Amino acid sequence: MAPRQNAEPVRYVISRAFQDDARLHRLRPAHQTYWRRLYHQGVLLGGGTWEAGCREVLVVRAQDRAAVHQVLGADPYTQERLALDVTVQGMDDLLGAEERAVSGPAVAVAVADAEPAGRLSAHEWRVARMMLDGLTNRQIAERFMVSPRAVEQHITRIYRKLSIGRRAQLAVALRAEATHTG
Structure with a gap:
Protein backbone atom coordinates (compact mmCIF):
# COMPACT_ATOMS: atom_id res chain seq x y z
CA MET A 1 0.00 0.00 0.00
CA LEU A 94 -10.91 -0.86 15.03
CA LEU A 95 -14.28 0.90 15.05
CA GLY A 96 -15.37 0.41 11.47
CA ALA A 97 -14.34 2.46 8.46
CA GLU A 98 -17.99 3.16 7.62
CA GLU A 99 -18.36 5.34 10.73
CA ARG A 100 -18.16 9.01 9.90
CA ALA A 101 -18.83 11.62 12.55
CA VAL A 102 -20.86 14.64 11.56
CA SER A 103 -19.95 17.68 13.66
CA GLY A 104 -22.66 20.06 14.73
CA PRO A 105 -22.25 23.30 16.63
CA ALA A 106 -22.89 21.78 20.04
CA VAL A 107 -22.39 18.04 19.70
CA ALA A 108 -20.68 15.44 17.51
CA VAL A 109 -23.30 13.04 16.20
CA ALA A 110 -22.52 9.70 14.55
CA VAL A 111 -24.57 8.14 11.80
CA ALA A 112 -27.17 6.03 13.61
CA ASP A 113 -26.78 3.00 11.33
CA ALA A 114 -23.09 2.77 12.27
CA GLU A 115 -23.85 2.16 15.96
CA PRO A 116 -23.32 -1.46 16.94
CA ALA A 117 -26.14 -3.04 18.90
CA GLY A 118 -25.01 -4.39 22.25
CA ARG A 119 -24.20 -3.44 25.77
CA LEU A 120 -23.35 0.20 25.01
CA SER A 121 -26.02 2.67 23.99
CA ALA A 122 -25.53 4.93 20.96
CA HIS A 123 -24.75 7.82 23.29
CA GLU A 124 -22.18 5.74 25.18
CA TRP A 125 -20.49 4.85 21.88
CA ARG A 126 -20.28 8.58 21.05
CA VAL A 127 -18.74 9.34 24.45
CA ALA A 128 -16.29 6.45 24.06
CA ARG A 129 -15.21 7.65 20.59
CA MET A 130 -14.65 11.15 21.96
CA MET A 131 -12.49 9.65 24.70
CA LEU A 132 -10.47 7.78 22.06
CA ASP A 133 -10.14 11.05 20.13
CA GLY A 134 -8.30 12.37 23.18
CA LEU A 135 -11.00 14.72 24.51
CA THR A 136 -10.98 15.36 28.23
CA ASN A 137 -14.08 14.88 30.36
CA ARG A 138 -14.52 18.66 30.43
CA GLN A 139 -14.28 18.91 26.61
CA ILE A 140 -16.83 16.11 26.21
CA ALA A 141 -19.13 17.91 28.67
CA GLU A 142 -18.82 21.12 26.64
CA ARG A 143 -19.74 19.28 23.42
CA PHE A 144 -22.89 17.86 25.01
CA MET A 145 -23.57 20.99 27.04
CA VAL A 146 -23.73 19.01 30.30
CA SER A 147 -21.69 19.04 33.50
CA PRO A 148 -18.36 17.20 33.76
CA ARG A 149 -20.00 15.13 36.52
CA ALA A 150 -22.62 13.87 34.03
CA VAL A 151 -19.80 12.80 31.70
CA GLU A 152 -18.04 11.04 34.58
CA GLN A 153 -21.23 9.09 35.26
CA HIS A 154 -21.45 8.03 31.59
CA ILE A 155 -17.82 6.95 31.63
CA THR A 156 -18.37 4.96 34.83
CA ARG A 157 -21.26 3.11 33.15
CA ILE A 158 -19.15 2.49 30.03
CA TYR A 159 -16.30 1.07 32.13
CA ARG A 160 -18.70 -1.12 34.11
CA LYS A 161 -20.38 -2.46 30.95
CA LEU A 162 -17.01 -3.19 29.34
CA SER A 163 -15.47 -4.57 32.56
CA ILE A 164 -12.52 -2.17 32.46
CA GLY A 165 -11.06 0.23 34.96
CA ARG A 166 -9.22 2.88 32.98
CA ARG A 167 -9.18 4.87 29.76
CA ALA A 168 -6.08 3.05 28.52
CA GLN A 169 -8.11 -0.17 28.22
CA LEU A 170 -10.96 1.44 26.28
CA ALA A 171 -9.74 0.87 22.71
CA VAL A 172 -9.17 -2.84 23.23
CA ALA A 173 -12.50 -3.23 25.05
CA LEU A 174 -14.39 -1.41 22.28
CA ARG A 175 -12.75 -3.63 19.70
CA ALA A 176 -13.92 -6.70 21.61
CA GLU A 177 -17.40 -5.15 22.02
CA ALA A 178 -17.69 -4.40 18.28
CA THR A 179 -16.57 -7.95 17.46
CA HIS A 180 -18.98 -9.40 20.02
CA THR A 181 -21.98 -7.41 18.76
CA GLY A 182 -21.12 -7.20 15.07
Missing part, protein backbone atom coordinates in the same frame (compact mmCIF):
# COMPACT_ATOMS: atom_id res chain seq x y z
CA ALA A 2 1.43 3.40 -0.95
CA PRO A 3 2.13 5.96 1.80
CA ARG A 4 -0.55 8.57 2.32
CA GLN A 5 0.62 11.85 0.78
CA ASN A 6 -0.56 15.14 2.33
CA ALA A 7 -3.39 13.33 4.08
CA GLU A 8 -4.84 14.06 7.48
CA PRO A 9 -3.13 12.12 10.28
CA VAL A 10 -4.81 8.88 11.30
CA ARG A 11 -5.34 7.59 14.83
CA TYR A 12 -3.64 4.29 15.60
CA VAL A 13 -4.01 2.00 18.60
CA ILE A 14 -0.81 0.34 19.77
CA SER A 15 -0.93 -2.58 22.17
CA ARG A 16 2.35 -3.88 23.58
CA ALA A 17 3.43 -6.54 26.06
CA PHE A 18 6.85 -6.33 27.67
CA GLN A 19 9.31 -8.72 29.24
CA ASP A 20 9.30 -8.56 33.03
CA ASP A 21 12.91 -7.47 33.12
CA ALA A 22 14.91 -5.20 35.45
CA ARG A 23 15.63 -2.95 32.44
CA LEU A 24 11.90 -2.25 32.18
CA HIS A 25 11.89 -0.68 35.63
CA ARG A 26 15.20 1.10 35.10
CA LEU A 27 14.05 2.65 31.79
CA ARG A 28 10.54 3.60 32.97
CA PRO A 29 11.45 7.31 33.65
CA ALA A 30 12.97 7.70 30.16
CA HIS A 31 9.99 5.88 28.62
CA GLN A 32 7.52 8.16 30.42
CA THR A 33 9.48 11.30 29.49
CA TYR A 34 9.55 10.22 25.82
CA TRP A 35 5.78 9.65 25.66
CA ARG A 36 5.00 12.79 27.70
CA ARG A 37 6.90 14.83 25.09
CA LEU A 38 4.89 13.17 22.30
CA TYR A 39 1.68 13.93 24.19
CA HIS A 40 2.58 17.63 24.27
CA GLN A 41 3.39 17.48 20.53
CA GLY A 42 -0.08 16.05 19.82
CA VAL A 43 1.24 12.65 18.69
CA LEU A 44 0.18 10.66 21.76
CA LEU A 45 -3.56 11.06 22.34
CA GLY A 46 -3.89 8.75 25.33
CA GLY A 47 -3.02 5.44 26.83
CA GLY A 48 -1.58 3.78 29.85
CA THR A 49 -0.13 0.67 31.38
CA TRP A 50 -1.46 -2.25 33.36
CA GLU A 51 -0.28 -5.65 34.64
CA ALA A 52 2.41 -3.97 36.79
CA GLY A 53 3.70 -2.04 33.79
CA CYS A 54 4.16 -5.13 31.60
CA ARG A 55 1.40 -4.16 29.12
CA GLU A 56 0.37 -0.87 27.60
CA VAL A 57 -2.09 0.56 25.12
CA LEU A 58 -1.34 3.84 23.35
CA VAL A 59 -3.45 5.90 20.96
CA VAL A 60 -1.28 7.96 18.62
CA ARG A 61 -1.82 10.25 15.65
CA ALA A 62 0.43 9.66 12.65
CA GLN A 63 0.44 10.02 8.87
CA ASP A 64 0.81 6.28 8.27
CA ARG A 65 1.99 3.00 9.81
CA ALA A 66 5.60 3.73 8.91
CA ALA A 67 5.43 6.90 11.02
CA VAL A 68 3.94 4.89 13.91
CA HIS A 69 6.80 2.40 13.72
CA GLN A 70 9.29 5.27 13.60
CA VAL A 71 7.75 6.72 16.80
CA LEU A 72 7.86 3.29 18.45
CA GLY A 73 11.45 2.78 17.34
CA ALA A 74 12.61 5.82 19.32
CA ASP A 75 10.99 4.58 22.56
CA PRO A 76 13.60 3.45 25.14
CA TYR A 77 11.69 0.16 25.68
CA THR A 78 11.86 -0.64 21.97
CA GLN A 79 15.53 0.29 21.74
CA GLU A 80 16.25 -2.19 24.54
CA ARG A 81 14.15 -4.86 22.76
CA LEU A 82 11.80 -5.28 25.70
CA ALA A 83 8.59 -5.59 23.66
CA LEU A 84 7.37 -9.17 23.30
CA ASP A 85 4.21 -8.48 21.34
CA VAL A 86 3.30 -5.32 19.42
CA THR A 87 0.00 -4.73 17.63
CA VAL A 88 -0.67 -1.57 15.61
CA GLN A 89 -4.17 -1.03 14.30
CA GLY A 90 -5.79 1.95 12.61
CA MET A 91 -8.73 3.40 14.52
CA ASP A 92 -10.96 3.09 11.42
CA ASP A 93 -10.15 -0.63 11.34
Whole structure:
Protein backbone atom coordinates (compact mmCIF):
# COMPACT_ATOMS: atom_id res chain seq x y z
CA MET A 1 0.00 0.00 0.00
CA ALA A 2 1.43 3.40 -0.95
CA PRO A 3 2.13 5.96 1.80
CA ARG A 4 -0.55 8.57 2.32
CA GLN A 5 0.62 11.85 0.78
CA ASN A 6 -0.56 15.14 2.33
CA ALA A 7 -3.39 13.33 4.08
CA GLU A 8 -4.84 14.06 7.48
CA PRO A 9 -3.13 12.12 10.28
CA VAL A 10 -4.81 8.88 11.30
CA ARG A 11 -5.34 7.59 14.83
CA TYR A 12 -3.64 4.29 15.60
CA VAL A 13 -4.01 2.00 18.60
CA ILE A 14 -0.81 0.34 19.77
CA SER A 15 -0.93 -2.58 22.17
CA ARG A 16 2.35 -3.88 23.58
CA ALA A 17 3.43 -6.54 26.06
CA PHE A 18 6.85 -6.33 27.67
CA GLN A 19 9.31 -8.72 29.24
CA ASP A 20 9.30 -8.56 33.03
CA ASP A 21 12.91 -7.47 33.12
CA ALA A 22 14.91 -5.20 35.45
CA ARG A 23 15.63 -2.95 32.44
CA LEU A 24 11.90 -2.25 32.18
CA HIS A 25 11.89 -0.68 35.63
CA ARG A 26 15.20 1.10 35.10
CA LEU A 27 14.05 2.65 31.79
CA ARG A 28 10.54 3.60 32.97
CA PRO A 29 11.45 7.31 33.65
CA ALA A 30 12.97 7.70 30.16
CA HIS A 31 9.99 5.88 28.62
CA GLN A 32 7.52 8.16 30.42
CA THR A 33 9.48 11.30 29.49
CA TYR A 34 9.55 10.22 25.82
CA TRP A 35 5.78 9.65 25.66
CA ARG A 36 5.00 12.79 27.70
CA ARG A 37 6.90 14.83 25.09
CA LEU A 38 4.89 13.17 22.30
CA TYR A 39 1.68 13.93 24.19
CA HIS A 40 2.58 17.63 24.27
CA GLN A 41 3.39 17.48 20.53
CA GLY A 42 -0.08 16.05 19.82
CA VAL A 43 1.24 12.65 18.69
CA LEU A 44 0.18 10.66 21.76
CA LEU A 45 -3.56 11.06 22.34
CA GLY A 46 -3.89 8.75 25.33
CA GLY A 47 -3.02 5.44 26.83
CA GLY A 48 -1.58 3.78 29.85
CA THR A 49 -0.13 0.67 31.38
CA TRP A 50 -1.46 -2.25 33.36
CA GLU A 51 -0.28 -5.65 34.64
CA ALA A 52 2.41 -3.97 36.79
CA GLY A 53 3.70 -2.04 33.79
CA CYS A 54 4.16 -5.13 31.60
CA ARG A 55 1.40 -4.16 29.12
CA GLU A 56 0.37 -0.87 27.60
CA VAL A 57 -2.09 0.56 25.12
CA LEU A 58 -1.34 3.84 23.35
CA VAL A 59 -3.45 5.90 20.96
CA VAL A 60 -1.28 7.96 18.62
CA ARG A 61 -1.82 10.25 15.65
CA ALA A 62 0.43 9.66 12.65
CA GLN A 63 0.44 10.02 8.87
CA ASP A 64 0.81 6.28 8.27
CA ARG A 65 1.99 3.00 9.81
CA ALA A 66 5.60 3.73 8.91
CA ALA A 67 5.43 6.90 11.02
CA VAL A 68 3.94 4.89 13.91
CA HIS A 69 6.80 2.40 13.72
CA GLN A 70 9.29 5.27 13.60
CA VAL A 71 7.75 6.72 16.80
CA LEU A 72 7.86 3.29 18.45
CA GLY A 73 11.45 2.78 17.34
CA ALA A 74 12.61 5.82 19.32
CA ASP A 75 10.99 4.58 22.56
CA PRO A 76 13.60 3.45 25.14
CA TYR A 77 11.69 0.16 25.68
CA THR A 78 11.86 -0.64 21.97
CA GLN A 79 15.53 0.29 21.74
CA GLU A 80 16.25 -2.19 24.54
CA ARG A 81 14.15 -4.86 22.76
CA LEU A 82 11.80 -5.28 25.70
CA ALA A 83 8.59 -5.59 23.66
CA LEU A 84 7.37 -9.17 23.30
CA ASP A 85 4.21 -8.48 21.34
CA VAL A 86 3.30 -5.32 19.42
CA THR A 87 0.00 -4.73 17.63
CA VAL A 88 -0.67 -1.57 15.61
CA GLN A 89 -4.17 -1.03 14.30
CA GLY A 90 -5.79 1.95 12.61
CA MET A 91 -8.73 3.40 14.52
CA ASP A 92 -10.96 3.09 11.42
CA ASP A 93 -10.15 -0.63 11.34
CA LEU A 94 -10.91 -0.86 15.03
CA LEU A 95 -14.28 0.90 15.05
CA GLY A 96 -15.37 0.41 11.47
CA ALA A 97 -14.34 2.46 8.46
CA GLU A 98 -17.99 3.16 7.62
CA GLU A 99 -18.36 5.34 10.73
CA ARG A 100 -18.16 9.01 9.90
CA ALA A 101 -18.83 11.62 12.55
CA VAL A 102 -20.86 14.64 11.56
CA SER A 103 -19.95 17.68 13.66
CA GLY A 104 -22.66 20.06 14.73
CA PRO A 105 -22.25 23.30 16.63
CA ALA A 106 -22.89 21.78 20.04
CA VAL A 107 -22.39 18.04 19.70
CA ALA A 108 -20.68 15.44 17.51
CA VAL A 109 -23.30 13.04 16.20
CA ALA A 110 -22.52 9.70 14.55
CA VAL A 111 -24.57 8.14 11.80
CA ALA A 112 -27.17 6.03 13.61
CA ASP A 113 -26.78 3.00 11.33
CA ALA A 114 -23.09 2.77 12.27
CA GLU A 115 -23.85 2.16 15.96
CA PRO A 116 -23.32 -1.46 16.94
CA ALA A 117 -26.14 -3.04 18.90
CA GLY A 118 -25.01 -4.39 22.25
CA ARG A 119 -24.20 -3.44 25.77
CA LEU A 120 -23.35 0.20 25.01
CA SER A 121 -26.02 2.67 23.99
CA ALA A 122 -25.53 4.93 20.96
CA HIS A 123 -24.75 7.82 23.29
CA GLU A 124 -22.18 5.74 25.18
CA TRP A 125 -20.49 4.85 21.88
CA ARG A 126 -20.28 8.58 21.05
CA VAL A 127 -18.74 9.34 24.45
CA ALA A 128 -16.29 6.45 24.06
CA ARG A 129 -15.21 7.65 20.59
CA MET A 130 -14.65 11.15 21.96
CA MET A 131 -12.49 9.65 24.70
CA LEU A 132 -10.47 7.78 22.06
CA ASP A 133 -10.14 11.05 20.13
CA GLY A 134 -8.30 12.37 23.18
CA LEU A 135 -11.00 14.72 24.51
CA THR A 136 -10.98 15.36 28.23
CA ASN A 137 -14.08 14.88 30.36
CA ARG A 138 -14.52 18.66 30.43
CA GLN A 139 -14.28 18.91 26.61
CA ILE A 140 -16.83 16.11 26.21
CA ALA A 141 -19.13 17.91 28.67
CA GLU A 142 -18.82 21.12 26.64
CA ARG A 143 -19.74 19.28 23.42
CA PHE A 144 -22.89 17.86 25.01
CA MET A 145 -23.57 20.99 27.04
CA VAL A 146 -23.73 19.01 30.30
CA SER A 147 -21.69 19.04 33.50
CA PRO A 148 -18.36 17.20 33.76
CA ARG A 149 -20.00 15.13 36.52
CA ALA A 150 -22.62 13.87 34.03
CA VAL A 151 -19.80 12.80 31.70
CA GLU A 152 -18.04 11.04 34.58
CA GLN A 153 -21.23 9.09 35.26
CA HIS A 154 -21.45 8.03 31.59
CA ILE A 155 -17.82 6.95 31.63
CA THR A 156 -18.37 4.96 34.83
CA ARG A 157 -21.26 3.11 33.15
CA ILE A 158 -19.15 2.49 30.03
CA TYR A 159 -16.30 1.07 32.13
CA ARG A 160 -18.70 -1.12 34.11
CA LYS A 161 -20.38 -2.46 30.95
CA LEU A 162 -17.01 -3.19 29.34
CA SER A 163 -15.47 -4.57 32.56
CA ILE A 164 -12.52 -2.17 32.46
CA GLY A 165 -11.06 0.23 34.96
CA ARG A 166 -9.22 2.88 32.98
CA ARG A 167 -9.18 4.87 29.76
CA ALA A 168 -6.08 3.05 28.52
CA GLN A 169 -8.11 -0.17 28.22
CA LEU A 170 -10.96 1.44 26.28
CA ALA A 171 -9.74 0.87 22.71
CA VAL A 172 -9.17 -2.84 23.23
CA ALA A 173 -12.50 -3.23 25.05
CA LEU A 174 -14.39 -1.41 22.28
CA ARG A 175 -12.75 -3.63 19.70
CA ALA A 176 -13.92 -6.70 21.61
CA GLU A 177 -17.40 -5.15 22.02
CA ALA A 178 -17.69 -4.40 18.28
CA THR A 179 -16.57 -7.95 17.46
CA HIS A 180 -18.98 -9.40 20.02
CA THR A 181 -21.98 -7.41 18.76
CA GLY A 182 -21.12 -7.20 15.07
